[in-house]
Amino acid sequence: MNLKDLLLEKKSVIVKKWFGLIIDNYPADSSNFLKKQKNRFSNPVGYTISESIDSLFDEIVHGVDSEKVFPLLNDVIKIMAVQDFFPSKAVSFVFLLKQVIREELGNDIKKKQLLDELVSYESQIDDLALLSFDIYMKCRERIYEIKADEVRRMTFRLLQRANLICEIQDQDKDPGPETVLTQNIKG
Numbered sequence: 001m002n003l004k005d006l007l008l009e010k011k012s013v014i015v016k017k018w019f020g021l022i023i024d025n026y027p028a029d030s031s032n033f034l035k036k037q038k039n040r041f042s043n044p045v046g047y048t049i050s051e052s053i054d055s056l057f058d059e060i061v062h063g064v065d066s067e068k069v070f071p072l073l074n075d076v077i078k079i080m081a082v083q084d085f086f087p088s089k090a091v092s093f094v095f096l097l098k099q100v101i102r103e104e105l106g107n108d109i110k111k112k113q114l115l116d117e118l119v120s121y122e123s124q125i126d127d128l129a130l131l132s133f134d135i136y137m138k139c140r141e142r143i144y145e146i147k148a149d150e151v152r153r154m155t156f157r158l159l160q161r162a163n164l165i166c167e168i169q170d171q172d173k174d175p176g177p178e179t180v181l182t183q184n185i186k187g
Helices: 003-009 011-023 028-036 044-062 066-082 087-111 115-161 177-183
Strands: none
Touching: 003 011, 003 044, 003 087, 003 115, 011 028, 011 044, 011 087, 028 044, 044 066, 044 087, 044 115, 066 087, 066 115, 087 115
């Protein structure tokens, strides 16, 4: 029996433990809710994580297809990015799979001398962690862009309400709020 067969045989146990470790990163109240509530609509965060890691596990076992893996990682990482996890905490869920595999299959791996196969799977997991970090950083950049745009819009609207902006428009072009803001402040 090779490691792939062992992983497939123990899939449900491994994925369940992996999910539990991921959810343990949340505060106790949230963690309890995320673990107990299985409904997709009552618990979209738990459902998304659970479904994504189940599919990620299959991808790792059968060979990583980057086109299939990216959206799965993206779904989980977006949740972590919006919830303001530190980058290390957001990406750590990928590494937790290595821990679960070693705990569940450690004895079998030693007995059947499957260490080389384990190293290969762990290398794939490491690659997924690196991709996860890239995804996390893109998500955080997008969040900061959205926040900055909102601050600009709010500032522009406040200046308009305070009557500190005169709208003078060029004949040839329609300036955006930033142009009007910088060119037309009274005072």
